[in-house]
Amino acid sequence: MVPTPALPFSAYATDTRVEIDAALERYTEFDADCPAKLRAAIQHSLLAPCKRLRPLLVLMAAEACGSDREAAMPAACAVEMVHTYSLIHDDLPAMDDDDLRRGRPTCHAKFGEAMGILAGDALLTNAFEILARDVRDPAIAAACCVELARAAGASGMVGGQVDDLAAEFQDAGLEQLERIHRRKTGAMFLVSLRLGALIAGADVGQLAALNTYGAKLGLAFQIADDLLDVSGDESAMGKRTGKDSDRGKLTFPALLGVDESTRRACALIEEACAALAIFGPNASQLEALARYVVERNQ
Numbered sequence: 001m002v003p004t005p006a007l008p009f010s011a012y013a014t015d016t017r018v019e020i021d022a023a024l025e026r027y028t029e030f031d032a033d034c035p036a037k038l039r040a041a042i043q044h045s046l047l048a049p050c051k052r053l054r055p056l057l058v059l060m061a062a063e064a065c066g067s068d069r070e071a072a073m074p075a076a077c078a079v080e081m082v083h084t085y086s087l088i089h090d091d092l093p094a095m096d097d098d099d100l101r102r103g104r105p106t107c108h109a110k111f112g113e114a115m116g117i118l119a120g121d122a123l124l125t126n127a128f129e130i131l132a133r134d135v136r137d138p139a140i141a142a143a144c145c146v147e148l149a150r151a152a153g154a155s156g157m158v159g160g161q162v163d164d165l166a167a168e169f170q171d172a173g174l175e176q177l178e179r180i181h182r183r184k185t186g187a188m189f190l191v192s193l194r195l196g197a198l199i200a201g202a203d204v205g206q207l208a209a210l211n212t213y214g215a216k217l218g219l220a221f222q223i224a225d226d227l228l229d230v231s232g233d234e235s236a237m238g239k240r241t242g243k244d245s246d247r248g249k250l251t252f253p254a255l256l257g258v259d260e261s262t263r264r265a266c267a268l269i270e271e272a273c274a275a276l277a278i279f280g281p282n283a284s285q286l287e288a289l290a291r292y293v294v295e296r297n298q
Contacts, residue, residue, distance in 0.1 A: 009288030013056060019069065020055045021047065023077050027130060041111040041119040046084045048102035051296075053221075054192040055080045056289060057214075061196030064282045065206050074134035075144055075195040078127040082152050083188055085123035088116050090161065124152075135199060144195050151191035160184025167250040177250050178219060185225075186218025209278045213286065216272035221293050223265040226251040227258065228296075265294050 028043050055076035062072035069076075091098040091106040092113060099109045108116030128145055135141035150156055160183030167180065193210040202210070230253050252261040272290045276283035 017052045020052050023073050027077055041115045045088050045107045048104050050102045054083050057192035058196040060286045061193040062200045064279045065197050065200035065202040067200030072196050072199045074130050078130045079192050081123040081127040085120040088120040147191050147194055151187040156183050156187035172250050181222040185222045189218035190214035209275050212275035213272045216268045217290050220265045220268035223252045223261050224294050226253050269294050
């Protein structure tokens, strides 16, 4: 086992992102049958500078459960590919119609709508190829495929996106808002942790703790994201701000107000961190990441 480095979170995250980015770059060295324009569109979106929170969660969960980054890296890259595919499609004119993502023009804005759709399609399917081929134990690889498909599918992220679109300019309550984001955002946070845990051979108690942590973290992240859309720095965030209210999106600040949303996010983070007690110091980076979620400015 390679233990979690005794580094401050910022240094740990920076070093780990370098490893993730290098692995993602290797995974986009497609063979000659991949059209050059498709490769360029994929790399434009996938390799853009960003926080890499979901792959970080995969690797941190694996480390907390006693494994190392190398074993979990294919799963980390697969999760990031699914996440990036979802962003490319979410930015399309038929969805949120955004022209800026990760500090770059959105995929369809640079390469055209058809290429944006196809780049997303390629990332989604490539993610499952990586899991099936590169996770060492075939049984665990199959379990990871099932977990990721469920989290990203009709009852998970995609279902949450559908309900999010349906809620635009509609009156709805807190229960519906939380239900949307447990699937649209939270499902991918949770599956990131579960993939890392599965690869590490986590026991039932460890999985349960990570489930609690992930559910709390995912909701806190969405609240923080909604708050940043209200008051964040567009240049720091690398995407447009104020767009949620313009599109009539159901958001936490619109429903609860800024102060109550902030209080709720902080309370969720405290609950998330409390769930990590079972791991002791091995979860120090997971706790630091959780606190970063509500302290970040991008």
